[in-house]
Amino acid sequence: xxxxxxxxxxxxxxxxxxxxxxxxxxxxxxxxxxxxxxxxxxxxxxxxxxxxxxxxxxxxxxxxxxxxxxxxxxxxxxxxxxxxxxxxxxxxxxxxxxxxxxxxxxxxxxxxxxxxxxxxxxxxxxxxxxxxxxxxxxxxxxxxxxxxxxxxxxxxxxxxxxxxxxxxxxxxxxxxxxxxxxxxxxxxxxxxxxxxxxxxxxxxxxxxxxxxxxxxxxxxxxxxxxxxxxxxxxxxxxxxxxxxxxxxxxxxxxxxxxxxxxxxxxxxxxxxxxxxxxxxxxxxxxxxxxxxxxxxxxxxxxxxxxxxxxxxxxxxxxxxxxxxxxxxxxxxxxxxxxxxxxx
Ligand SMILES: NC(=O)c1ccc[n+]([C@@H]2O[C@H](COP(=O)([O-])OP(=O)(O)OC[C@H]3O[C@@H](n4cnc5c(N)ncnc54)[C@H](O)[C@@H]3O)[C@@H](O)[C@H]2O)c1
Numbered sequence: 001x002x003x004x005x006x007x008x009x010x011x012x013x014x015x016x017x018x019x020x021x022x023x024x025x026x027x028x029x030x031x032x033x034x035x036x037x038x039x040x041x042x043x044x045x046x047x048x049x050x051x052x053x054x055x056x057x058x059x060x061x062x063x064x065x066x067x068x069x070x071x072x073x074x075x076x077x078x079x080x081x082x083x084x085x086x087x088x089x090x091x092x093x094x095x096x097x098x099x100x101x102x103x104x105x106x107x108x109x110x111x112x113x114x115x116x117x118x119x120x121x122x123x124x125x126x127x128x129x130x131x132x133x134x135x136x137x138x139x140x141x142x143x144x145x146x147x148x149x150x151x152x153x154x155x156x157x158x159x160x161x162x163x164x165x166x167x168x169x170x171x172x173x174x175x176x177x178x179x180x181x182x183x184x185x186x187x188x189x190x191x192x193x194x195x196x197x198x199x200x201x202x203x204x205x206x207x208x209x210x211x212x213x214x215x216x217x218x219x220x221x222x223x224x225x226x227x228x229x230x231x232x233x234x235x236x237x238x239x240x241x242x243x244x245x246x247x248x249x250x251x252x253x254x255x256x257x258x259x260x261x262x263x264x265x266x267x268x269x270x271x272x273x274x275x276x277x278x279x280x281x282x283x284x285x286x287x288x289x290x291x292x293x294x295x296x297x298x299x300x301x302x303x304x305x306x307x308x309x310x311x312x313x314x315x316x317x318x319x320x321x322x323x324x325x326x327x328x329x330x331x332x333x334x335x336x337x338x339x340x341x342x343x
Pocket of ligand 1: 014015016017018019020040041042043046061076077078079080081099100101126127128176281
């Protein structure tokens with residue numbers, strides 16, 4: 001550390017599963033302004049394994065929240081636990097970073113946001129696409145007027161993995177996967193709000209699980225307050241790898257972003273031209289995860305404005321809930337009806 005450099009933010013992480021393992025490793029090794037102190041989980045074994053791997057403490061959740069040296073909590077537990085863990089962390093006086101979705105209902109989201117406001121602690125939510133260099137560059141061009149007024153937007157997530165279809169709750173494609181696309185669309189569309197949502201979804205990848213409620217393929221159309229129209233689509237069976245892309249077409253041009261390849265290298269040979277693809281979000285999006293944590297630590301240490309806060313996360317959740325209602329009811333659903341709890 002350079003002399004007089006500010007000390008890194010001391011972090012405790014709750015949730016030692018798949019993404020928790022990635023994020024804890026990133027915080028411990030790849031985010032210079034973070035210092036991972038401890039890891040907790042609802043179960044002892046995952047926390048102990050991860051803590052041992054990284055040479056940090058494993059702790060109970062309460063113990064981690066009581067620990068004075070922990071300044072900030074990163075929540076990577078299962079989605080259903082997020083809202084409560086946000087409120088508990090805020091009440092303990094910790095700055096909060098929570099993976100998406102921040103809550104499973106708008107009531108829960110409101111309570112979590114209120115808890116952070118009352119405690120006076122920052123809340124950042126894990127919409128990491130905003131920190132991918134190509135998405136950030138596209139956003140800067142849109143904000144600078146480089147494509148005129150956004151008119152048509154599209155965003156997609158294609159995930160190669162459907163390891164255990166019977167374990168996927170029906171709303172997963174909307175609340176866990178497409179919620180990234182909903183946030184990206186809201187952000188790229190110059191802050192316009194969503195007005196109306198019409199969603200279609202089916203079990204095209206694993207039709208044998210359709211009766212159990214699995215939805216593995218979805219298309220969502222969204223109309224915004226600025227008149228722009230968007231589509232978001234997701235699939236759980238991209239044979240070629242993990243694929244995240246977006247496009248914004250406007251009155252004076254277009255920006256495109258994202259790729260299923262982690263870098264631009266192409267292999268030209270007698271077999272043709274190939275690009276390497278990867279099979280997981282953590283391989284494709286690693287740099288954006290590290291960048292979102294660097295921004296969070298800058299907020300905690302220097303008071304930099306929160307980049308993606310509770311209100312942003314709630315707006316994306318509203319679209320997800322409208323999409324779920326639209327599929328259930330087989331018709332377009334207005335987002336204000338979701339807000340009012342009458343859809
Ligand atoms: N931003 C992204 O790109 C991204 C990618 C993957 C996952 N996620 C999100 O991260 C979260 C975790 O996903 P995952 O794939 O790691 O799941 P996972 O099932 O692998 O891990 C979840 C962990 O949380 C623990 N847990 C469950 N309830 C808990 C509680 N009440 N308190 C403490 N720990 C608890 C479990 O024991 C488990 O170790 C989900 O909300 C998911 O949506 C985000």
